[in-house]
Amino acid sequence: MxxxxxxxxxxxxxxxxxxxxxxxxxxxxxxxxxxxxxxxxxxxxxxxxxxxxxxxxxxxxxxxxxxxxxxxxxxxxxxxxxxxxxxxxxxxxxxxxxxxxxxxxxxxxxxxKDTSSPDMTIKATGYQWMWGYDYLQGEGEGISFYSKLSTPRAQYENKAPKGENYLLEVDNRVVVPVGKKVRVIITANDVLHAWWVPALGIKQDAIPGFIRDTWFTADAPGIYRGQCAELCGKDHGFMPIVVEVMNADDYSKWVAAQLSASAVKTSMHIENK
Incomplete structure (x- = not known):
């Protein structure tokens, strides 16, 4: 017993x-x-x-x-x-x-796999070793930028203490509104990459010459981090992904600021010609 x-x-x-x-x-x-x-x-x-x-x-x-x-x-x-x-x-x-x-x-x-009827569509393109984003449809259409690692070089050369989000920081975040279905079209410009944000349940290969897609609807505002999940060369570990989810009003303000900045850059480019 x-x-x-x-x-x-x-x-x-x-x-x-x-x-x-x-x-x-x-x-x-x-x-x-x-x-x-x-x-x-x-x-x-x-x-x-x-x-x-x-x-x-x-x-x-x-x-x-x-x-x-x-x-x-x-x-x-x-x-x-x-x-x-x-x-x-x-x-x-x-x-x-x-x-x-x-x-x-x-x-x-x-x-x-059900990417039908999205509220907005973003194209993510993998490069060695960064990501490019184009907002193709929905609020924010026309916004385009590159997103690169922003962790100071001194940290990964062990010349300075590691930050809280070591190797998971970028200069430009992907920004989306909360509660909206976001379709992400994924491809690559050179070699295989993979767009992976675990908190949002996304992991999709980026293949040169092919278009893959996935989707997510974020439940709450916040910052969600991921990485390239396909070995793509010597700097594979330096391709973070950061998605910032905002409420509707803050997202509209971000879109307005991005479009305004883009218009200024276009105007300056024309004047320089």
Whole structure:
């Protein structure tokens, strides 16, 4: 009785430890900030729980068999070749588990690909080693800029202390309004890149000569950081992505400022000619 109690307490402790690690660990997904990111996170946790239950079940039976049916206790090995019933059971149960996991996963993947009816469209182009952005449709149409790493060189040469957002800072952020469906058209100018912002549930390859697209709707204002997720050369680690989500009024002000600055640059360029 005592051993069973100890085993039960150990199981509860293991489940509690895993749950706390899943929620609070820095190695887990960041807090989701879009519906796709939330569904992806929930799927991740759900499947990990399934794996944990299978792990405990399989190894629990294995260790129980090893300890309770060992030769020193007088047990003798069973002499049989196979059991059709057992084979059917261990084939059907995994199939059912896979279907249970596949159905919600398929639903999320289909939702990821639904870029129809966006409120705005942004083109992201990968370069060695920076990103270019063009606002193609919606409020902000006509805005265009490059986004480069802004972490001081002294930090990554170990000549100065590392900043809070080391290698995740840019000179120009992608700015979008909260609650709007943003379609991102992704391509590359030279080699393979990948546009990845985990908090928004986005990861899409940028392929030269091809157009890929994805989308997100940010739940709350904030700054969300990501990186190029495809090895693209010596400065691959120096291609951060920063998306700033603003409320509608602040976004309109940002758009007005960007368009005004663009008009001034165009005017100066014409005058210089």
């Amino acid at each position: 005592r051993s069973k109690l100890v085993a039960a307490l150990a199981g509860v402790f293991t489940l509690a430890l895993y749950s706390s690690m899943a929620v609070g660990s820095k190695y887990n997904f960041p807090e989701p900030q879009s519906i796709i990111a939330r569904e992806t996170y929930d799927m991740h946790i759900w499947i990990m729980w399934i794996c944990l239950v299978i792990f405990i079940g399989v190894f629990g039976v294995m260790f129980y068999s090893i300890l309770k049916h060992r030769k020193s206790l007088g047990y003798k090995a069973a002499n049989f070749h196979h059991s059709t019933t057992v084979e059917v059971i261990w084939t059907v149960i995994p199939c059912i588990i896979l279907v249970v996991m596949a159905l919600p996963a398929t639903k999320t993947v289909i939702a990821m």
